[in-house]
Amino acid sequence: MTYDIPCVNLGSDEKASLLSKEPVITSGEDVSRYLVDTRDDHDPALTFRxxxxxxxFAGLGAALCQIYLFKPVQVTVSTVFLLLxxxxxxxxxAKFLPRGSLVEGTRFAPLKPILDFVNPGEFRIKEHVIASLVASTASGGSTAVMNFAVQRLYYDTNVEATTAILATFSTACFGYGLVGLLRPLTVYPSEMVYWVNLPTVSIFQALHFDSHANARRVKLFWSAFTSMFCYExxxxxxxxxxxxxxxICLATQRVSPKAQDVITNLFGGTDGNxxxxxxxLSFDWQYITSSYMSLPLIQQANSWxxxxxxxxxxxxxxxxNAWNSLAFPMLSTSLFSSNGSIYDQAAVFGSTGLLNETALGEVGLPALTGSNAWTNLVANLxxxxxxxxxxxxxxxYVVQSFxxxxxxxxxxPHWQASAIMNRDYKEVPWYWYLGLLLxxxxxxxxxxxxxxxxxxxxxxxxxxxxxxxVTPFSTLLYAxxxxxxxxxxxxxxxxGAINPGRPVANLYFSMWSHDVVGTSIGLAGDLKVGQYxxxxPRAMFVTQVWGTILAVMVSIVDSQRTVLKDPIGTDVWSGQYVQSLNSAAITWSLAKQLYGPHGPYIWVPLSLLFGMVPTVLQWFVAKRWPRLGxxxxxxIILPLIYQxxxxxxxxxxxxxxxxxxVGLASQLWLRRYHPGWFRQYNYILGGALDGGAQVMIFILSFAVFGASGQPRPFPAWWGNPAEGNVDYCNGNGALG
Known part of the structure; x- marks a missing residue:
């Protein structure tokens, strides 16, 4: 039995703004009504294929995720790359493997169930979604994996395989258990959009729903994908x-070294830190990405x-010179001694990860760069x-959703369609998720x-x-x-407060708290894709549980060990992420000395409370003046501004x-003045550009960037200078 869930007629809705009879997509309700088709063909989902x-492809996605974690700009693996x-x-x-119909009426007829099991026929949308979500779940990254990298880089500890597997499984599945219990709040409602997933949803429907309009979208997709693949x-x-x-950098090559230092610090930015x-202006799409083609304008305005x-x-x-900043590079996530040298944490903590008070007295306290201290402070704000x-x-809204x-x-409308679908497909009971938590x-x-x-x-x-x-708060904001x-x-x-002097314990505490939050957000977004x-529901449950245990760690930690420990890095590789994890673990394990009443960074923990005060004042203002012009x-989303x-x-x-x-062109110009084109092509175009760039970067990472061994740099010329910074901001003495 099938159930048709028709799309809402544009003329019957007075809430959406119309331009040339096209709805202007501004809210989650608009997305549900006009952007994502409610069609359901009831095709098979969970198959062997x-x-x-x-x-x-989970292994491929997880490998690519690890590559980007060691890049100078943190970029997530595009699901578009994997789904393509x-x-x-x-x-x-589906086309080339034999099917059961080939052996009907022959002596090989007993093989028909096996052939149908291996090749169930046409490769349709739900099979495609299941396979892609397994792969993307595994490619989402895990703090557990990065903890192992920190231990290998800074403590010379190779974590045992059992520890690695159980730790990764524990963090991921605990997050997923929370997601399942919070579905009524974080998945079902229209305003829970998970905007960055919209390109993926649009591409799935364009590839599998056969119509004249979709044919044009598919043509645009492959044209943009191929062009970006070649260009990247x-x-x-x-x-x-x-x-x-x-x-500014190009025009100031002959200024004094002191002026060039200032110019580099403010205008330079192509090399790491x-x-x-x-x-x-960047023309490298791997770092621009389509994220601002998806994020709502209100989010972007706060980020500006x-x-x-x-x-x-x-x-x-x-x-x-706040926090003695001039003694260090302006930007770095490494730890330093007070004289500007790299902090000798091995002498203080050794390979055991436990504080040696005597060594601390000899080596002294570690110091953060001013920019890193500011990052920590605003994170708490x-x-x-x-x-x-x-x-x-x-x-x-929370009360109403439950x-x-x-x-x-x-x-x-998509939840309603799912509710009708559940007459055929059973919902996942709450105790499944509770069992997963246990x-x-x-x-x-x-x-x-x-x-x-x-x-x-x-x-x-x-x-x-x-x-x-913390999970419900973070998921609400992200959704x-x-x-x-x-x-x-x-x-x-x-x-740091409950485990003083234990940096490795700090790493794992953060993993089982922060990673639970991050995993919950990613898996909730996947559940929303499943709803769209x-x-x-039960196929989604199996899909996500299976995907969480497939992440792997690749060889970059060993092959690029020197670069990853360097406080600056290069324009290709950077250890900033593992450095920041290690730096935070070290400094917070010395919380009493560094963040206590007499410590240099006392304002960092206090900022957690101070971050609430402006929002409370804003709420009182909003009660009195809901609109300011x-x-x-x-x-005004103050936590986003802080971030x-x-x-x-x-x-x-x-x-x-x-x-x-890119955000202005997409979310302001196209969305407001060309809503029809925006609705049909914006997310397709963004996904295609991401996919093309990431396919090429994956190839280059192993072919020439040294992800698996020896790098092969391109010969030096004026567009790829051998000395100084790539953007010719060459005066920064702090960069050495």
């Missing part, structure tokens, strides 16, 4: 200057405010602001008691409870705005201006 393809490869292989599988080799390998063309990249603050505040911190904003501004779930009155808890407890974590069992339980508390706030600082702060595309008062005010404090910063311009 879908799980096999998902498993194979899966689509190509799936279509070939130019800025990423042949002509890296294109990643950060800055007129070079500068803030003000007014640089944060960017402006970042330029001014970081320069002010450095040149005012953002967490405090997020909790206050979610409670005060979104509290009524009421609608209980009474089955959720108005979202299994994850036991797995983690085994790691704590038997593994190389130095984490007490009671601290492990505290970490899980803290992660479970509504398309971007969350970093929670590592809160987790490490608590870990009508995947049977054309602006809704609640549209982005540290947006350029590490890595390559030159893409920022281009990212803003």
């Amino acid at each position: 879908s799980l096999f393809l998902g498993t194979i 490869l899966i689509y190509s292989v799936g279509m070939a599988w 080799v130019i800025p990423s390998y042949i002509f890296p200057l294109l990643n950060g063309v800055n007129v 070079e500068g803030l990249g003000l007014l640089s 405010i944060g960017f402006v603050f970042c330029y001014g505040i970081v320069m002010a911190i450095y040149y005012s 953002a967490i405090g602001g997020l909790i206050a904003h979610a409670i005060l501004f979104w509290g009524p 009421k609608q779930a209980r009474t089955k009155t959720q108005p979202d 299994l994850a808890f036991v797995s983690g407890l085994i790691v704590v008691l038997k593994g190389q974590t130095t984490l007490p069992w009671w601290s492990y339980i505290t970490a899980l409870l803290l992660g479970a508390f 509504r705005m398309g971007n969350g706030v970093a929670t590592q600082q809160l987790m490490k702060m608590v870990a 595309l009508k995947i049977p 054309a602006l809704r008062t609640e549209s 982005y005010s540290a947006g350029m404090t590490s890595g390559t910063t030159s893409p920022t201006t281009s990212i803003v311009l």
Whole structure:
């Protein structure tokens, strides 16, 4: 039996703004009604083919994720990249492998069930979604994997395979268990969009729903994909200057060294940790990405405010010598001694990861760069602001969502279609998710008691409870705005307070608290994709549980060990992420000395409370003045502004201006003035550009960038200078 869920007629809705009879997509309700088709063909989802393809490409996606974690700009693996490869292989599988119909009426007829099992026929949308979500779940990354990298790089500890497997499984599955229990709040409602997933949803429907309009979308997709695939080799390998063309840097080659230092710090940004990249234009799509083609304009506007603050505040911190900043590079996530040398943490903590008080007295306390201290401070501001904003501004929505779930009155058309679908496909009962939580808890407890974590069992339980508390707040922000706030600082702060002198324990505490939050957000977004595309709930459950245990670690940690430990890095590789994890773990393990009443960074923990105060004041203002001119008062998302005010404090910063311009072109010009084109092609185009760039980067990483061994740099020329910074901001003495 099938059920047709028709799309809502545009003429019957008075809520959406119309331009040339096309709806202007502004809200989650608009997305559900006009952007994503409610069609459901009731085709098979969980098959041998879908799980096999998902498993194979999970390894590829996880490997690519690890590559990007060691890049100077943190970029997530595009699901589009994975779904395209899966689509190509799936279509070939359906076409060329034998099917059961070939042996009907022959002596090989007993083989028909086996052939149908291996090749169930046409490769349709639900099989494609299942395989892609298995792969993308595994490619989402895990703090557990990065913890193992930190232990290998800084403590010469090779984590045992059992510890690695159980720790990764525990964090991922605990997060997924939380997601399942929170579905009525974080998945079902229309406003829970998960904006960055819209290109993926659009491409799935374009590839599998046969219509004249979709044929044009598919043509645009493959044209853009091929063009970007061919182009990406130019800025990423042949002509890296294109990643950060800055007129100020090019025009000031003959100024004094002192002036050049300032210019580099403010305008340089193509090399890792070079500068803030003000007014640089990037033409390298691997770093621009389509994220700002998906994020709502309200989120982008808040991020722009944060960017402006970042330029001014970081320069002010450095040149005012706050936190002794002038003794260190302006941008770096490494730890330093007070004289500016790299901190000798091996002498203080050794390979055991436990504090040696005598050695600490001899070596002294570690120091952060001013920009890194600011990053830690605003991270806590953002967490405090997020909790206050979610409670005060979104509290009524939370209550309403659970009421609608209980009474089955959720108005979202895709949830309604899923509710009808559930007459054929059973929902996942809540106790499945509870059982997953218990299994994850036991797995983690085994790691704590038997593994190389130095984490007490009671601290492990505290970490899980803290992660479970923060998860709903972070998921709400991410689902509504398309971007969350970093929670590592809160987790490490608590870990430092209850596990002093134990940096490795701090790493694992953060993993079982922060990683639970991150995993929950990613898996909730996948559940939303499943709701949009009508995947049977129990098939989604199996898909995501299977995907969480497939992540792998690749060889970059060993092959690029020297670069990853370097406080600056290169324009190709950077250890900023593992450095920041290690730096935070070390400093918070010395919380009393560094963050206590007499410590140099006392304002970092206090900022957690101070972050709530402006949001509370904003709420009172919003009660009195819901609008300030054309602006809704609640549209000011202070935690996002805090987060982005540290947006350029590490890595390559030159893409920022281009990212803003792409967002303006997509979400302001196209969405408002060409809504028909935006609705049909915007997300398809963004996904195609991401896919083309990431396919090429994957090839280049192993072919020439040294991901598996010896790098093969392109010959030097003026677009790829052999000396100095790639963007010719060559004066920064701090860069050596």
